[in-house]
Amino acid sequence: MKGSIQIIKLFNIPVLVHWSFGLLSLFVLYQGYSNGLSVEGTLWLGLFVLSLFVCVVMHEFGHALTARKYGVETRDIILLPIGGVARLDKLPEKPLHEFLVAIAGPAVNIAIALLLSPVFFLPFINLDLSSEGGINAQNFIPLLLMLNVFLALFNLIPAFPMDGGRILRSLLSMRLGRVRATQIAAIIGQIFAVGFVLLSIFSLGSPMLALIGVFVFLNAWQEARSVKMNTLLDETKLVDIMRTRFTSLHPHDTMHSAISIVEMGLEYNFIVRNEVGQSIGILHHEFIKEAMSERDANAPVAVYMSKHYERMKAQDSVRYAATRIQSNGYSIIPVEENGKLVGVLDMQTIHDFLKENK
Numbered sequence: 332m333k334g335s336i337q338i339i340k341l342f343n344i345p346v347l348v349h350w351s352f353g354l355l356s357l358f359v360l361y362q363g364y365s366n367g368l369s370v371e372g373t374l375w376l377g378l379f380v381l382s383l384f385v386c387v388v389m390h391e392f393g394h395a396l397t398a399r400k401y402g403v404e405t406r407d408i409i410l411l412p413i414g415g416v417a418r419l420d421k422l423p424e425k426p427l428h429e430f431l432v433a434i435a436g437p438a439v440n441i442a443i444a445l446l447l448s449p450v451f452f453l454p455f456i457n458l459d460l461s462s463e464g465g466i467n468a469q470n471f472i473p474l475l476l477m478l479n480v481f482l483a484l485f486n487l488i489p490a491f492p493m494d495g496g497r498i499l500r501s502l503l504s505m506r507l508g509r510v511r512a513t514q515i516a517a518i519i520g521q522i523f524a525v526g527f528v529l530l531s532i533f534s535l536g537s538p539m540l541a542l543i544g545v546f547v548f549l550n551a552w553q554e555a556r557s558v559k560m561n562t563l564l565d566e567t568k569l570v571d572i573m574r575t576r577f578t579s580l581h582p583h584d585t586m587h588s589a590i591s592i593v594e595m596g597l598e599y600n601f602i603v604r605n606e607v608g609q610s611i612g613i614l615h616h617e618f619i620k621e622a623m624s625e626r627d628a629n630a631p632v633a634v635y636m637s638k639h640y641e642r643m644k645a646q647d648s649v650r651y652a653a654t655r656i657q658s659n660g661y662s663i664i665p666v667e668e669n670g671k672l673v674g675v676l677d678m679q680t681i682h683d684f685l686k687e688n689k
């Protein structure tokens with residue numbers, strides 16, 4: 332995410348902090364100090380913010396490491412002012428796995444709270460949390476414990492992107508399928524979001540809560556949309572959307588033939604095939620432009636074609652193809668059926684398909 336810096340890498344997962352999170356921490360410290368906290372009190376407050384930070388990171392690793400157990404990697408963990416986000420590569424396939432991944436985060440906070448609970452039996456602990464003077468050695472651990480309970484409960488609110496939203500979706504998915512389950516979970520999430528905003532306006536007056544409400548509302552909508560899109564991409568096969576009218580080139584053709592088709596503005600990337608009709612390479616638009624600028628129109632296609640491409644099967648899913656195209660930068664890929672070239676696919680075809688199904 333833009334504006335984030337990596338602070339550490341654990342279990343091979345980068346942990347990033349968004350600048351606004353750092354700013355918020357500084358602001359909290361500044362507020363404490365300017366409201367008459369002693370230097371010692373400010374240090375305790377700083378330590379508390381740092382501990383909160385560690386608890387949030389541990390919460391996110393609860394998600395990430397559980398996801399890894401079910402074969403889903405985590406790109407990174409980002410800390411934002413509204414909480415942490417573990418960005419998983421994809422959703423766990425099975426609803427039960429999604430349930431376990433989602434609940435693992437709050438479970439970490441409950442575990443931390445339980446581990447801290449023996450502290451209540453220590454004689455010097457001050458349980459009067461309302462006492463003046465802010466955070467100190469006496470109330471530090473009890474406050475941290477309560478904060479972890481709060482983090483667990485807050486995250487269990489059944490609204491995306493909170494864990495509770497995912498837990499709800501996974502439970503509904505077991506009966507309804509993921510698309511329907513997400514739609515219902517998203518609606519419930521949006522009801523909560525509106526509730527947050529109303530609560531913030533009419534009683535608590537907390538702008539943070541209103542902000543979270545807006546964030547939750549947009550996220551619920553986004554989640555429903557992306558699940559619907561991904562399911563569509565999973566269920567659609569290449570044979571359903573591939574382009575069957577296309578020009579293919581021969582390695583002995585001159586670049587001139589490619590250039591003239593490009594100049595007509597109909598096709599920009601080409602499949603190169605041999606005598607028996609099998610694809611042996613692709614010719615990117617960039618390479619054709621290069622040949623044009625080098626005035627190399629008489630060179631054979633074989634000189635410019637790239638062998639870095641993949642053949643896909645007509646029955647492969649559009650999602651699989653789109654991921655491969657995007658991550659490898661293919662401009663075009665041949666689609667084959669029983670070893671025969673039957674169509675081509677490029678990003679434009681996929682975009683057009685997505686536009687039609689918006």
Ligand SMILES: [Zn+2]
Nearest residue numbers: 436437486494
């Ligand atoms: Zn979580």
